[in-house]
Amino acid sequence: MDQTPNQDDRQLFTMLKSLQQASKDLQNSSIFATNKPQSAIELFLDLENKANALLSNDPNLFKVSQILCNLKTLVEKLQKYQGYSLLCIFRRQIINYKIYRVACEMETEIQAYFDREDVENLVETLEDSDEYDEDEKVRVLIEFEERLSQGFDLYFQDLILKAKVFSILEFLLCDSSCSTRIRDQVSLAIAALVRFNKDVFVGLVLMGPTVRALISMSSSCSIRVLSLLIQFIRIPLVDELEAYKEIPRIINLLSSENVSIQVGAMDCILGITYYGRSEAIEAMIEAGLVEKLMELQRLETQCQMNGNETNSENGEKSSRKMESDEGDYSENCPFEGCVTRFAVQLEAGEVLSKKEKKEFKLEILRRIRAASVSEAESAAIVAEVLWGSLS
Template sequence: MDHDHPSKHRIITLLNSLKEASKNLQTKTNPFTFLFKPDSKTAIEALLDLESKATIIFSSHPNLHNLSHSLTTLKTLIQNLQKSKPHGLKSILQRQIIAYKISQASSSLESEIQIYLDRVIIINLVKSLQEEQNEEEQLQAIIEFQQRLSKGFDLEFQDLILRAKVFTLLETTLIERFNSKRVREESAMAISDLVKFNKNVFVGLVLMGPTVKALISMASECSIKVLCLLVGFIRSPLVDEIYSNGEIPSIVGFLLSRDLCVCVAGLDCVLEVGYIGRREVIEAMMGQNLVKILMDLQRRESCVFDGCVSRFAIQLEVGEGLSSEEKSEAKLEMLRLVKEASRSDAEFASVSAEILWGSSP
């Protein structure tokens, strides 16, 4: 697709303006007040002004020829409504029919424009990542893709994503260490956005591929946050996968980082895994000296770790991975480990009280 003549930026800006004008026109199409209300007149003027600019550009652009035709049809309908007389039963019925057609044509034009813009987003993303363009171009392409995903599920957009193998491309970008950290992290966030966009399609791809292993090995604040998001989206299947791949020590190991931001993100991840994890997962976490590490964090001057031992205990208590009996056993084990890790009877009494009765307000 050639976007160089006229300039790609000029076309995209014009298309976005036309899409917004079409959307506004749909909400203002009342056959009785359409030509008289100020906001209706404004919507008409905005679209007609854009139409005169767009016709010249679109008519000479092979990929925009259909849009040009749709825009001309919409302009003709508006002109017909403007010419119609607002009196008499026959005229009123004609105005109603034309107004309805304007609303339908506006909706169709908006959809056509969105389809074109979606194709441009996917083409830009694929090109920027496959051709290894400069970092800023890659980041911009990924961010534009994420912004489109954030608008919610769209079947046609999903078809574009699948045909272009976007998930595989983002995953490859994430795992290739020669890519910049920023690009890898943005790719990771885009993967989590895809899972949110449609779990039924993209969860399986996450579980089967190297995404989770790559996120854990990166061990950055961003990669851990994405991992935490994925755990929240996918829940026990992903936690079980992390456990079976022997990655629980790495999850707990985030808490030992000298980077405070990594440590905080790691705590959130540990709490999320604790809420979802089955008995084997919790036992594996405890076996990595988790309680002692949490006790050490709680002693830090930084308030971000206040009550982190009891917070983990609460996650187990209210979580979905353990049975009632297993929850009781886990609490007793935590109390035992807290006693071992305490530096004084007073500290043990304070922390154990928080575990048993909750933290003080």
């Protein structure tokens, strides 16, 4: 019975993965003289016999086939020098080194083949809006992100740039007709690209509409990615946010009904505070940040007090519940002390001068007093801010 192309593809994929692993095993057995390479050699020779037919069907694998032949020749030579004379030991060392180099080359070449196939599949899947469904697009985006997380690879970067992958991702991110699920995954892929190589992809992020699209989406994932980009890009991105008047929009997200969006916005605010120039800090304060943080902290405190009262009324059952949730306390109280966190981050910031920090701190204290609902609240938060700044 004839095999379908899908079956052939699966067979080829499995074979290449096995060859890649076998090449790693050969590298290890070649480096460490104390290791017995026989099992690795036997596995490799067994795979080599099965691989020739599959590799010959794909012209893109011609180099892999050549490397395989070279490796087989070296392995056969190694088996001829199994004695303990100085000549045999010397020859084995030379051949082991050659096996290591060729095995490295094979591993790299197979990975390059996988990368070419994956990038082509990524582009085809994302650009075709009819043939591929949402699940498939999300799947290839996740696989792409995982590949980027393995670390920098110049060849893989060249594939990405030649295929214009960033432009495709940027288009999808800005396409409001795309589902939020796809756009969220696209945003994660863009963050992974920046982490992969800041020198290349930071410029593309700053020159395009990526940042503004993330803020416009205002999903918990997009705001989390924005926070990551602020951490990666730092001062240049904060400057862009201030120049395009995006900071007030981030402040407004603190009023979202979705707690995860509020938390993401808070992370962005702390990043802006740390890397922002005086214009960015002024924009946040003028947008009512201190007042919003006061309100969030007040609500947090009230929720904690209500929760404690409820737990006391419910007795032992609630006590057990509190114990089980103790590890999640910080997650359940994300805005506890948020005014102080903002002030401390301002004090620790990289960009502001000491004079600017002092002036902003006085303005923050003034706004805390004005926004407080009681003298007790004002005194408590002012003390926290002053103590936090001194710590």
